Amino acid sequence: MSGRTGPSAVVVGAGIAGLTAATGLAARGYRVTVLEARDRVGGRTHGIEAAPGAWVDAGAAYLGDRHTELLALMAELGLKTTPTTMLGASRFALDPDPSADPGRAATRDGRFPPLNAVALGDLFEQLAELTAAVHPEAPWLTPDAERLDALTAADWAEQQLRHPDARLFFPLFLGEMTAADPADVSVLHLAFYLRSGGGLRYLNAFAGGAQQDRIAGGAHQVCERLAERLGPRVRLGEPVRAVHQDADAVTVHTAHGSHRADVAVLALPPLLADAIDFRPGLPVPRAGDRTARGCAVKVHLVYPEPVWRDHGLSGWSVNARGPLLSTVDDSPAEGRIGVLTGFVTGAEAHRFAALTARQQRAAAAEQAAQLFPMLPEPIDCHVTDWLNDPYSKGCYAALLGPGDWSRLGPTLTTPHGRVHWAGTETSTAYFGLMEGAIRSAYRVVAEVLARG
Structure with missing residues (x-):
């Protein structure tokens, strides 16, 4: 595959991570093909x-x-x-009673809800303690990681939150930050997500x-402009079905044909990656039984x-x-x-x-x-x-459930032969964000170049 025309790479996924990786590899002499299942570029930007x-x-x-x-x-x-x-002022409709009049919402300056300030302060303090304890680059090495990874955020709230206002606000806060139901994510993932994004205060803030x-x-312009640079190397409407390797190359199979290259970069959410037929098979899956869609x-x-x-x-x-x-x-x-x-x-x-x-x-x-x-x-x-989007399977990002970080985390970025992994879910910095997607792409480009 390598030779006078330079090495080759197939990139699967034309979101921010895939197109950034493809652009980086192309700039370094790789013959690049980008395969995208949708009829547009952008992934989870749209x-x-x-x-x-x-x-x-x-x-x-x-x-x-x-x-x-x-x-x-x-x-x-x-x-x-x-x-x-x-x-301007904010509106809060925080009465959970289904018979309550939602038109009687409270108007308040700022974004702090009209709930018990002490109870919410205690909630945020507990979350800050969890966040500070997380190992930022290897969450599975966090002290007490096994227990935290086995416990759902819903279980944690049941055990730790006594005041009804804290119990009311916690799932709303979690939904805003991670697009998760508390029963879907482990406490370790919640704490890691907050730490990865810069901490609770930074993630939750508008100004600053x-x-x-x-x-x-619109954010979709990032991918559109990257795709314009790559031109016909980006192929739309080609969902990938299988990735097969032999001693000399990797072959990526779609519904419309096959693409053989020196390396493949898969910039896909974990649940999508697991639906692909890998030969040889993956030693560890990309998602677990409890991995959920955002x-x-x-x-x-x-x-x-x-x-x-x-x-x-x-x-x-x-x-x-x-x-x-x-x-x-x-x-x-x-x-x-x-x-x-x-x-x-x-x-x-x-x-x-x-x-x-x-x-x-x-x-x-x-x-x-x-x-x-x-x-x-x-x-x-x-x-x-986004929940039912067949080519995202959720948004903002995959939700790592009980046991996922302990089982999947150590192999998050480990190449599978000639296959390398990109995407915001592979970034321990700004996981789930556009920034994380870009950083994952730069990591992958460095990995591919290092293999020669």
């Missing part, structure tokens, strides 16, 4: 044109000043940031935090303008009942329309995803109007169901 020339992020969206590799890549691609608008900015015009459905309600701002509201809300467990103002900077983005996460995502499109729109619009009574009828509604 842009929706909510109005002519006005794009919103249906997938990954936010970044902060610590996301240095993403910011550097954006600068190289000519992309700018736009601040996440958070001016991980949600400070968005990419002007439970996220994203809803964009489009209005003629962001009318909530005229009433001193930021568009931010937190809600004990769904479908929209939180909302945020994602209106384009140009101000031509108002976009209220709702996040449906955890167990609520499963319920919402089972509704018809008409039912989804009606439920989301009704709840938004209860939270923000000044709203007119939305002029449009876009629902992006």
Whole structure:
């Protein structure tokens, strides 16, 4: 395979990790082919044109000043940031009683909910202690890792959280941070996720935090511009079925043909990677029996303008009942329309995803109007169901359940012969974020070059 034309690589997956890896290898003389199952590039970034020339992020969206590799890549691609608008008061509908009037939401300055401050302070203190104890590069080496990895976040909350306000808020917080139901993730994964992302305070913050900015015009542009550079080397509509190796090469089989190369880079979520036929087989699977899909459905309600701002509201809300467990103002900077983005996460995502499109729109619009009574009828509604997306199997990232880190963690990035692994789930820095995806790609490029 190597020779006068240079070494070759097949990259599976045209998300941020795959395209960044492909670009890096191509720049170093590799003949690169990128195989993407979808009819678009972008992976778990996806842009929706909510109005002519006005794009919103249906997938990954936010970044902060610590996301240095993403910011550097954006600068190289000519992309700018736009601040996440958070001016004004927040709305909180935190009565879990189904008979309660959701229109009686509380309005508060800032984002701290109108719950018992001591109870929430104790919750955050316990989470901070767990986070500080995690081994940042090898979570399975964390002190008491076996116990923490066997315990679900739901079990931990049952044992540790005494005050009803802490018990109420914990799943809402977890859903916002990780798109997880507490029963789906281990305590070790929860603590690692917070540590990996820069800590609880940084991950949860807009100004000065991980949600400070968005990419002007949409995060999908990162992949589109990388793909433009690669040109015809990116092949869409080619889901990979099998990866077979022999002494000389690796062959990647799709529904449309086979691609033989010196190395393969698989930039796929673990659940997708495990569905591929590997020969020889993987010594350790990419996912376990308890590995779950990230439970996220994203809803964009489009209005003629962001009318909530005229009433001193930021568009931010937190809600004990769904479908929209939180909302945020994602209106384009140009101000031509108002976009209220709702996040449906955890167990609520499963319920919402089972509704018809008409039912989804009606439920989301009704709840938004209860939270923000000044709203007119939305002029449009876009629902992006990542939970049931066949080529993502969840978002923001895979949820590592009980036992996953202990069993799968040590081989997270270990090459399988000529097969190398990329993707945000393989990064112990900024796991689940765009920054983690890029860092995983740089690691893979270095690995491939090192093998010669």
